[in-house]
Amino acid sequence: MKSKIIKEFIVVIITIGFIFILTTSFGIIPALGNFLNPFGVWTVPDSAEYPESLIIEDANLISQVQVKIDIYGVPHIHAENDEDLFFALGYMHSYNRLFEMDIFRKYASGKLSEFLGAEYIEIDKFYKLLGFYRAAEKELTDMQENHTRIYQLIQKYCSGVNKYISDFSTKLPLEYHLLSVKPEPWKPIDVLIFRYLQAWELAPSTYDLDFTLLKKKLPDNVFDELYPNWTVGLPFEDPIIPNIKSNSPKNFKNTIVNTIVGISSFIREIPTILGPIEQGIGSNNWVVNGSKSSTGSPILCGDPHLAHQIPSIWFEAHLISNENNGGLKYETHGVGFPGVPFLVIGHNAHIAWTLTNTGGDSIVDYYNETVNDTHYYYNSEWNPLKIFEIPIDIKGGKKVYFTVKETCHGPLISDLLDNSYFNEYPHNDISIKILSNNLPRNGRYCAYKTLYGINRACNYSVYNESLSFWDSPAQNFVFADKNGDIAMNIAGAFPIRKKGVSGAPDGNLTGRFVQPGNGTGEEWAGFIPYSELPQILNPSQGYLASANQRPINGSYPYYLGTNSWSNGYRARRINDVLRNKDKFSVNDMKSLQAENYDYSVSQFLPILIETWNYSINAGETFSSEVRRAMNELYEWNLSEQRFIMNRSLIAPTIYWKWIELFEYNTWSDEFADWSVSGLKLPDIKILEYVTKFERDSKWFNDTRVAGTQDRNHTLIKSLNDTVDWLKINLNSDINKWKWNSAHKVFFQHLSLIESLNRGPYPHDGSNWAINNAGGIWDPIEKAYIVQFGPSWRMVVNLGNFSSPVESWGVYPGGQNSNPLSSHYDDLLGLWLNYQYHDIYFSSQPEEIVESNFLFRK
Template structure:
């Protein structure tokens, strides 16, 4: 998003002169700011101190904070990670708000403007389209309803205390005293931060839910495929989950016929669903609407993803091992959520401690928090530990609506829209007012795009569609657009003492739906699937947009009851692994959770690592858990490499590259030439086998970035433009798979079908057509050889996976669209990384766009339930959001190397690791 905006035209000659003077003055101020920042980096001069360090937090001494009832200690270790000690709950969360604002307020401010659809107030007219879409979804309105009607009195009290702490920090400060980004931002639009509110915190949960919403993109993509592929071919590209090979999370149990609740010991029951078969009608309803659905896909891309890019491949790992298999005799729990790399990291490490746990102060908890939201999201307290991965439940449906100017059709009758006006204020420009229309299936997201506004006008009349009239619109039904209790769940988790308390908290964790793993100091382990998950009519699998005019497609009134959701408690096998695989065998569970799971590549690898270690009486240590998190073995390479090595390659240069794979053990280390070559082969296999067969609407995103990483600065501008033009043509002509583990499964199923049509690729100017598997694989090996020659050089001794597979840490606003010199100063990298797509060390890349890292294990933790002080943790960046703070990226190198930091929890351990103490006083 842009960092700055220009003043709106005034229409007068004198106004033009004034703007030119302002523009020159703004440019001069940018130069002064940059020089001051540079001085801060290199020399610590007066200018550097006054400009850069003005916003650094005070971490020692005393500060008076209004509203506190007693003194609060803030103890920071050598990495700037704070541990807060207080005597009341309200003091604890007031201090949390103050401290997080010290380190991260700019990040918090941008985030709340995003969740409320107010980015244009900060960044100008370029954000109006995004704001319009976000206002249509109405995250902030739903958050307000949650606060007003759903949240408990204690949660509201904590939210108010947190907001008061943030505002105590802001009081009397101007922008440049808060963060250097405000100094740059204020040059053109004079933006001023406003006070924090409790609803600002609640709205963040809606952004979480959006990024983890499930299969909406797959729903659109399948619909687009119908223009070019048969049903059988689409099934080829969305294969069934391999339950027999990649075990689901919950491996036994079902709905008890006696109690009607889920019981891990029960025999699975039959179907509880409806009776109407809807699938064929849903498929008919999207006929002829591919261009409009493609526009919807593009519109969805306009919404910033705070947690990570959508699509297959992104996910998280968590697993817990019971004491009978650990060196400590108590459980060990690991978690590493895979999210978008950001600077600062999405996570903020912190401890929240009552000096004495009592009826007036309930918390003794530490872990990972979100800046802008009170409590700890993932971590442990004195009794239990927990972790999250995305469950991936299908909680969204797109409905095609038959509309007129005034209403929409439902069961043969026209119903009026529910409408509201939203005014979007624009920095440096005129405000814009939009009208949001809603049906009983949700807001019309198609209203936000001129193409979408015409959706369905050219769609053929089918048995599924009524007379067209003014056409169709697209509505979004999503569980997160109903008020819920997820904020209550955060505090309930933080103070839970046992399995019963943990499950009670899980019951309130309605959105986003997450896999929740558990361990306690008594030696118990467990898993719970929570969330508000809709019940659809039988036969409606949620994989295609549905006709909203037919009540047969409506969700049932009530979602899946919490007591019928799958769980495990102390399973006999002694471990639980969640890595976005299927929760339970769909044939043994009566409700549809989703048809679009991750395909279990990571979960099965983690399971294999656990069982290999524990066979013959072996025990797992904290260090073993850490090593498992860094496992970078390529499962697709294990499958595909034997086929590549059997090929009779005649070209000596390609044959030399083939030899790299002969002794390779499938590890994707950053210095591995074999890993670089194999991943290039894999990418070219996907291009050749599928790229020319998919609809052009599924075009590749990001392929224009595929300039050799080491040479970007030296590529002439005219050549860069040529690359961009060529990329745009490639993207328009074909689509490219992203290469996630769904594609692993697709290719696995085709390898024993060497004459499948999928292996056929057309001829080019340089290459003949391919007619079978071996011909296509050989051509992919040749293309990969010359691609890497262009990127890394002809000498294979200089090749390495890390030179291709690089991470750039980017400030999420000025670091993406600010002045180039400012981007250079706020961003960090590149880092050459090990790991890869669907590896346990999931440094993900999208084969459609190149090899750069686009999602990462955003943090890693291993909790030792025998002795919490022997637990370990790491963050992607650091505690601070201030560029040039010592704690801006002081954990990144260790993170990249797979190291973990000591995680102090007890008072004695925290005191031992403390280097700075700040006392907040009433």
Template sequence: MRFLRAGIPIIITAALVWTLDRPHGTLPALGRLLDPVNGWAANAEPVGKDFTQTSHLNGLLQPVTIWMEDRLVPHVRAQNDHDLYFTQGFIHAYFRLWQMDMETRAAGGNISEVAGEKALKFDRMQRRKGMVFGAEHSVEAMEKEPRTKLVLDAYTDGVNAFIHSLKDRDLPLEYKLMGFKPTEWTNLRSALLMKYMADDLTGYTEDFPHTYLRDRLPKDEFDKLFPEKIPGYKPVIPEGTKFEPRSLPILSVPGIPDSLFAHFGEQPAIAYNDQDDMNGDKKEIEREGIGSNNWAISGKHTQSGAPILCNDPHLGLNLPSLWFEMQLQAPGVNTYGVSLPGDPGIVIGFNDSISWGFTNNYRDVKDFYMIDGIDDQCYNFNGTKHFYRKRMEHIKVKGKPDFIDTLYFTLHGPVIYDERFPDPAHTGKKIAVTWMAHRATNELLALYEMNRAQNYDQFVNGIMNFQCPAQNMLYADRAGNIALWGQGQFINKWKDQGKYVMEGKDSLTLWGQNIPMRENPHVLNPPQGYIASANQAVTDSTYPYWYNGHFLEFRSWEINQALGDSLMKATSGYPGFSDVPNEVWMQKVQNSTYSYLAEHAAPVMQQIMDRLNNRDKDATGKLWDYNLDADSKNATAFQITWSILYANIWKDDFKNVPENLWPTPEVTMQLLLSDTAAKWYDDISTPQKETLSDIVKLSYKQTMDSIEKIKANGLEWYQVKNTTLAHLTKLPAFSYDHLKVGGWGNTINAVKSDHGPSWRMIVEMDKDSIRGLGVYPGGQSGNPGSPYYNTFVDHWVTGNYYNLLFLPNQEKQDASKIKYTWTFN
């Protein structure tokens, strides 16, 4: 008995050790996580940590020096391209390895392996839409080109050099929480990250909703409510620009085009499941847009006489941040800006001669086809039997057997939906997707050449390699030029081709010839003295090729009003153009919370309420300054009222249709301003005939009810919209919510709950010097236990910027500007 009593604690201890040393389901091995030496505590980083070091890195050809300022921005000085990108890969992994790992897992449909069965649907969608398929093609293209092969191989080796140096105690905290370890980096993973960005920027199309709504509405109503271009739009390329003559023929519309489009009819009704939207793979796009802005101003209109380039691409607000700020120097290149952890090069920034920035172009580069399937082996195309090419996808699922999904490939591309993975319209049909990102594109070559370009011609030659995602590429240089290209690879289409889901059995619906990239819309030094893009329609009607897309106009109207009025009239109205430095003016415009929508819609709504309440309609005057400021309660009242009014106008007419498929806020605003007796104001679900006055009154009442319910938590606009920087794990402890920032999708500073300006940059390209300002929401380190994890958040929230330290390309640097020095040999 004595031996039994002695043995029980030993058995219990052994069982406890065994249990804590192993993961269970999606839980990590808690014993390893709580280990005070190798567990989570090892990731705590002291505030005064000295990053200065000298180390040997196997794989470098020559010594590399890295200067880091107090913000932990690295300035890499290498003696050749191989070492430059090897070091960039090492640095990216050093600060952001887990982020790189998870984002490329997400891109390739490998999240279930570490997150479990809850991620299986997402992984299946990623495989089915052709993410890996497209990345494999791009790797082939990049590895055939000598320069990009060198860059990609060196970058991959640098990432792996860091991975191989890690011990268990050094693993980023998230690996310990999730209970897995990093695997080797590959060139394919870098290609997958590029496709992930392409998916984020070109993944949304309106093919499914347009197909459904086209059959549901009379043609004149459909055209009015869903116009290809919003009346009064201000195109990216200024009106009157002379375009290159078209080299391809104008394609005639097929004789019976209606037979070439799929038809969903009234039934089955559109339905949403989980996070599906009409594309089945992305969250609903909020109708007022997520936003991106860029503009350049000619030196003829600046105090210094130097052109200014501004860019603030609006993307998901996450921690770690999407971007990593750095400078890259080697013979033939000296470039500064933001890079994507997981890919080599600088994406948005400047060098010692030029600067550049991007906004999303939103021109449609993704089409869907209903496949006339015969059986599981073949399908009908042009009356002939064609065999599918099959691909077995093995998806690893944590704690479960592998899931095997069979992918079917057609002439149109992969079958994204079928009976085993239904489309959002629940047609029960096989639907394939054709997407420019499936092609063997080499955007890395474009970045490589842009980073080194010394003039406009070299910049243009570089971007000819940028095919997908389509981007509005802005340019300014020290010679005084400004320019913009609506860049990407586009197809010469007949009118309406790809606007709706098409029948895949007819060759008339196939993509035709590529439009030569030199014929993409562009402008150099326009007479108006500035260029601006904000995801609006790209050209006026004189552009010789037909295209469609998902375009947004509110920010474009406001930016063009701000720049055009100030530059052309040289007034002091937005704010004092002539009274303050150009950089300060640009900061104010980038951070503007002025709502074009509120300016135009709020007075109409208020006049109706004044009339209903027998108030003098002229007594109200301007309601407020129409700024959606963080502390504004008026902003909260307006946005809630507008949201409710918008729903009250359309919900009865678009019953069972998700709200993000209704007419846009731009169309709705124009309806309010131009037609107070439109049929859409009548609620067809009631016997009486409602007017605009009726639904405005109802909307105000419902707004008051809503405000009553939420006022306990604060009615300030920032409290209500709750802008959040969420860690990729969604753990609240690693995230920041209720950030005190204003704006919305209808303001230039389009900060929403989880989207906003991911990198604000202002660069003045003077003949004698370059002055840059920038900030992004986050910090250089991806480690939640580091003081550099959230370094820039307060600056970003308050609209402040950092001076960008652009070091000259020379061996010796000004030591007073450098806090840490790494030396690798």
């Protein structure tokens, strides 16, 4: 009772601070005339903490379900059957994260305006045009016909969500009271649609547009040099799948400029939920077998890198069903997305798995169409456009319509440039062909069947069969089991293309550029069979690792993508560590996940130091500030912290700005000459190559000044520029250039209400450290602000058949989205300090149980 009074007092204080919101918009929150409704925000403390016990009754339940909620807010759900299990999970998701779930479905459905107001119309148009909702309707029909069991379980999950919405209709989460809105019932289509948003955001969706512009504006030999289809010739890569080779597909040239600039700009303006792929968003996973493990059994590790937000993108749960399915019961611990009934990453008593983003060119192609008001030209004839009006409901009751026109490839995305803030671009008619709208709906693909199957799997054979149904987003799945097996599988629907309407399928065709829409370009002809996607079981090296690097090398017969992979620095470091040590303990693996060693520093800094020494010996003079900065780098290179982006050091700040300016000074003059400034720069692997092996490369010559400059000139110029920039933008005192001042991590609340954010906190790491922490410079904060990175760290020791699985995990945030809850951010401190919580898989002793829920008829 005392704790409740304290919480209500806190609410009163918060309310006083919010009074101005009654007449003022703030973030996504409008003026709140009914803020003081006694059934509104005043009920928030009632759901802030789990009750000691709670009984939920529903006539649709088959048996009782017991839920033990542990000290970290993680529900351990014990059910007699799968239907009741997912009913209870739906209830627990909505109990903790209903508003987050609602925002995600509104976002993917193009319905933000009905929730947040007219300023979100352009975002809604974009997602309605992409057609995720229409694609989900088709998948739902396919699921009802071909994957009935999965559909039934999704229905039960939705029933659990709706039970909570009904039971707590007067005690909804804070955000509903602030926005004066209520949640609609949860439907199976809401479960499906979020995955399409994931696939879109995790794919390089504008790269085809960028490459088309670059191919148009750069001389052919220059484009091929800086943006090769494959970088097989560079000696720097550790591919995900060892010993699988790939070919070098041919380029196909196309042209159009204004429209492409407009579309690319429009897409980049759309905010993302998962994080910006251009910044290096990715993930790490790796596994060692028993021969390289101090435990004698496989150890599997994973940390997907997604957007940092409050509440977290993940929800942790332990799911147990006694239903017998092939002699196995469902018992899995891991994380999934609120709003989705199946765990995405985790382990059961037999296997463990996690995943990283493949990042291949598998989601979209673009076509330059020939159209009039009613028809488009394709295959030597005029065909009728599909034209339909799409409504957008706006908060307050208003409704607007916009017209979507479709060719056989897909909707005319260029139409979004009309009546938008990008209508200054005169444009051609470009359609977008998106994977979600073009998958075969004949039972071939069902990603939720994959998740249900691998959650239950007992060995690699069952797991591998389940993966065959996965479509998108394409992922690198790493696996281990109690048999001692380890594996890496790339799973997803990768289009095979053909040249022209009647061409034969050709694995060399790339779809890398905007294609002619008249039927003479590259058309989709099917998908790579799952059995022919890259995969490996029990490699002789005893380990496997992926960090979004190139999946394959050599002679692999299909095109998976190009220039969309990570630069490979995280992968090179992980492979170096796993390759060069005989045995790894669990603590070794935890330390590796937290490692802030930036592999790029090891490649570039020694060259800078060598060049500096040469310059000093040649009699060059430098300011005292530049000498001091170089001394910091010198000492860093000789210390135990060598190449480590540690927050307590000055050198990481100097290096990070220096590598940025070295890239800029190398490429910016030519890019300005060719009018392609602002487009995707060449991969840093290209810069590494010319820096190491082509000291007199033309790229180091600055075309904007007289004379000829070489590599050494550009290296030293970038150092001088770095010191000047940091003095102006960070601090005039070099002693205050520590990485903890210049590099901070920030967690923004979905509502954009500042008081609900967390951070910014001083932070280690960088884009290219295993602890992925890339940031964007904020001139107000005077720091690189990190808003994506490891979103869930997990380490699993599989053990043998006589010992249980052991596991540890953590994500930044907390299980409950209520800002008054002790589980709002209780895991954040662990995450910031590279610590984990124990995962209570084998048992949940009473001392770690803080609440008990009972579901019954």
